[in-house]
Amino acid sequence: MKYFNIYRKVLSVVVISLAFMGCTDEWNEHYDVSPAAQGTLWEAISSNSDLSNFARVVKACGYDTTLVSKQVFTVFAPTNANFSSAEADSIISVYNQEKAKNIKEKDNSAVKEFVQNHIALYNYSVSSSSNDSIVMMNGKYIRLTSNTFGGQQILNANAPYGNGILFTLDHKVKYFPNIFEYLGKDAELDSVAKFLYSYNKYEFDEAASVSGEIVDGKTVYLDSVVNLENEIFRRIGLLNAEDSTYWMVAPTNKAWTSLVNEYSQYFRYDNSVNKRDSLTSANARMAVLYGTVFSKSYNSDEAIQDSAMSVNAYPYLYRLYAYGSLNDKYYQYDKPFDAGGVFYGTNNVMCSNGQVMKADIWNINKKQTFFQTIRAEGETAERLDSVDKLSTQAPLKIVNVQTRNPFYGKVSRNSFSMILPAGASSNTMAVFNVPNTLSNIGYDIYLITAPVLASDTLASSDQRLPTKFRVRMSYNDEKGQPINSRLWLTLQSKLETSRDKVDTFLVSSNIKIPYCSYGTTQTPQVKIILDTRVSNTEVRQGSYNRILGLDCIIFKPHED
Numbered sequence: 001m002k003y004f005n006i007y008r009k010v011l012s013v014v015v016i017s018l019a020f021m022g023c024t025d026e027w028n029e030h031y032d033v034s035p036a037a038q039g040t041l042w043e044a045i046s047s048n049s050d051l052s053n054f055a056r057v058v059k060a061c062g063y064d065t066t067l068v069s070k071q072v073f074t075v076f077a078p079t080n081a082n083f084s085s086a087e088a089d090s091i092i093s094v095y096n097q098e099k100a101k102n103i104k105e106k107d108n109s110a111v112k113e114f115v116q117n118h119i120a121l122y123n124y125s126v127s128s129s130s131n132d133s134i135v136m137m138n139g140k141y142i143r144l145t146s147n148t149f150g151g152q153q154i155l156n157a158n159a160p161y162g163n164g165i166l167f168t169l170d171h172k173v174k175y176f177p178n179i180f181e182y183l184g185k186d187a188e189l190d191s192v193a194k195f196l197y198s199y200n201k202y203e204f205d206e207a208a209s210v211s212g213e214i215v216d217g218k219t220v221y222l223d224s225v226v227n228l229e230n231e232i233f234r235r236i237g238l239l240n241a242e243d244s245t246y247w248m249v250a251p252t253n254k255a256w257t258s259l260v261n262e263y264s265q266y267f268r269y270d271n272s273v274n275k276r277d278s279l280t281s282a283n284a285r286m287a288v289l290y291g292t293v294f295s296k297s298y299n300s301d302e303a304i305q306d307s308a309m310s311v312n313a314y315p316y317l318y319r320l321y322a323y324g325s326l327n328d329k330y331y332q333y334d335k336p337f338d339a340g341g342v343f344y345g346t347n348n349v350m351c352s353n354g355q356v357m358k359a360d361i362w363n364i365n366k367k368q369t370f371f372q373t374i375r376a377e378g379e380t381a382e383r384l385d386s387v388d389k390l391s392t393q394a395p396l397k398i399v400n401v402q403t404r405n406p407f408y409g410k411v412s413r414n415s416f417s418m419i420l421p422a423g424a425s426s427n428t429m430a431v432f433n434v435p436n437t438l439s440n441i442g443y444d445i446y447l448i449t450a451p452v453l454a455s456d457t458l459a460s461s462d463q464r465l466p467t468k469f470r471v472r473m474s475y476n477d478e479k480g481q482p483i484n485s486r487l488w489l490t491l492q493s494k495l496e497t498s499r500d501k502v503d504t505f506l507v508s509s510n511i512k513i514p515y516c517s518y519g520t521t522q523t524p525q526v527k528i529i530l531d532t533r534v535s536n537t538e539v540r541q542g543s544y545n546r547i548l549g550l551d552c553i554i555f556k557p558h559e560d
Contacts, residue, residue: 041075041164042067050079051168053088054118060092061108061115073164074124074134076149078172087172104202106226112138113175123165125158139242140352142173149173176352179248180230180239186349188358191256195285196239202226235286237293237311239353245296246311246354249342251288255362259288263366266438270515272480273522283518287370291331296354308336308343324375324412324552331369371441371557376434376528378417378550385433385527391426392419399455399549407454410502412552416450419530419548424539428546429531431474433524434555437517442510442558445491445528447471449503450549465545466497469532471507476515476525494533502551510558528553 042064046055054077058064067073095110105111116138124134126146133141142150147157150173159166177185183193204226212220233239237246251259263284269276291310298309309315313331314322323330336343342364346357376383379398387394397418401408408414419428437443452459472488491508517525532546539545 039161040068041073041161041166044159044161044166045075045077050081051077053080053083053085054078057088057091057095057110058115061095061111062105063111063115063119067119067163069163071121071163072123074120074122074167075164076118076120076167076169076173078118078152078169079155082171104226106202114172117142117173117175125165126154135242140176141242176350178240178242178353179246179351179356182349182351182356183239183250186356186358188252189250189356191253191260192250192289196230196232196289199230199232201229203229232286232289235312236289237295239293242353244353247294247296247299247343247357248354249292249346249357249359249364251362252358252360255360256288259362260284263287265440266370267516267518268439268514269522270476270478270480270525272476279519287366291364291369305337306335308333320413323372324377325373328373329368330372333364333368367557371438373557374434374436374443374555375412376432376553376555377413377415378432378552379413379415383432383434383553384417385431387419387431388429388531389422391422392428392430393422396420396430397455399450401450401454405454405457407450407502411450411454412448416454416549416551418452418455419532419550421532421546425536426546427532427534428548429529430550432528432530432550432553434526434528434553435517435524436519436522437513437524437526437555439514439516440512442512443555444506444558445473445508445511446554446556447495447505447507447528447530448551448554449497449505450551451497451500451502452547452549453500454502454549462542462545463547464499465542465547466499467532467544467546467548468494468496468534468538469530469548470494471505472529472531473508473511474527474529475513478515480515480525482525482527488529497548526555 042058045051045058045067046064048055055064058067067075091110091114095108098108098110099105117136117140119137120134121137124144126144128146130144130146132144134144136142147154149167149169152173153170154167155170156166156168180196183189184197186193214220228240230240237248238244239246239248264280266287267280267283269279273279291312293311294304294308295311310331310333313329316326319326319328333342335341338344340363343357344363345361346359349356349358378396384396387396397420399416399418401411401414401416419430421428452463456463470493471491473491474482474485474488477483489511491511492505495505495507497503513526515525517523530548530550532548534544534546
């Protein structure tokens with residue numbers, strides 16, 4: 001998912017337009033001013049006594065030099081009648097305080113919320129039929145009609161000057177923060193804001209910036225575009241996107257603290273994992289945030305009443321690929337507005353790109369989000385850890401169930417592995433990895449086996465015999481070392497497959513693992529060991545064989 005920044009969009013238009021200067025009507029409309037226009041916007045503003053308070057703020061914030069530049073702007077200036085000297089002083093004070101704290105110019109509240117909220121790039125004029133939204137320098141979309149701007153009355157319109165157009169207003173225009181900005185303004189949301197803002201970084205965008213002259217071998221930019229990028233946006237949604245509409249269920253500080261304290265126990269890593277404490281902290285907090293953001297593009301007003309699909313949800317047909325089962329539904333919530341639903345009881349605050357739904361009581365169940373069923377497919381190469389090569393054929397035989405086979409559609413993903421003996425008197429043993437396990441939650445562990453007939457409809461009677469096998473489990477200790485094989489946990493000492501059937505075995509219930517392996521870069525540390533337990537006598541008597549077909553291993557969060 002691409003990072004969103006409104007300046008990139010706006011100023012890329014500037015660059016493209018420059019390439020066609022003098023060639024299109026669009027250039028004339030947005031960059032040329034009437035030849036009769038005299039002076040700059042700053043000269044017009046600073047010489048107008050009715051705009052003296054606005055002019056003081058513009059000058060204090062350094063935008064007097066901007067408004068004499070060669071770029072073209074449209075300025076919407078509130079008059080002194082309803083924009084007082086005291087209000088101007090207050091904005092200037094905020095600018096100076098934040099500048100003293102080394103807050104970046106583009107993030108300075110006075111600049112972003114007032115100055116840039118009243119200035120747009122390009123020329124805009126109005127007629128009797130005007131009714132559109134224009135993009136301001138701060139990226140906000142504000143409605144411009146024939147006689148209003150941002151809901152405020154236009155007193156004088158369409159005054160042309162050498163570098164743009166000047167409007168005067170009866171009141172200043174209210175600034176509406178987007179969701180990301182609002183999180184940083186609400187004291188009740190300090191905790192979630194602090195976490196999200198810690199991932200902010202700014203990168204210079206040369207392609208979107210407007211270049212000027214070359215001085216001492218270096219390009220001097222008329223306008224330097226610096227993009228805000230945040231890694232979390234790619235994971236939960238573009239919370240700062242002004243051209244999109246989102247809803248975000250945001251935990252208050254009380255809810256956040258409670259959730260993080262609870263969730264941290266599920267992401268405890270052993271001592272061998274690099275930066276394990278940081279991983280625990282970040283993953284616990286991301287577990288809270290996943291599934292909290294909803295794009296209105298994918299949730300119509302009618303559909304969301306019945307089911308709300310978050311940005312992290314997979315549509316029905318993709319669930320098999322994502323989770324291994326069409327029945328697994330995560331990050332999607334039924335009846336969200338009903339009592340106990342994810343939107344129930346929230347305090348909703350409107351933002352420029354949607355709304356923040358403040359939640360003091362958290363109705364998003366962890367079993368709907370990160371408490372997920374894990375499926376380790378027997379045929380997947382990275383799931384096989386090792387085999388006992390003295391007793392077991394290696395590599396394992398991977399079987400794809402054919403469409404005409406009676407077991408087609410009855411085996412997960414229509415494929416499985418066959419664990420075959422290396423010799424006539426050998427009991428097999430194979431070890432399988434189970435990825436992304438969480439710590440300190442109870443898992444119900446299932447094993448699904450497939451019959452030889454699913455591999456070959458012409459299999460002999462001896463090949464189709466059932467088998468007996470044992471199931472054990474290994475995991476890492478505190479130092480990150482696999483526990484000794486003598487300490488492997490026996491989940492089932494003797495299970496027996498059925499002839500010509502797919503079998504599902506519940507091999508253990510509510511098993512808790514002390515350390516997790518959650519994360520794409522983490523090596524699975526939980527292993528399931530399967531070994532057949534058939535005697536030579538049972539083989540000679542034709543009661544059992546030593547062929548075990550493994551469809552998949554399932555770790556399902558335990559239901560209390």
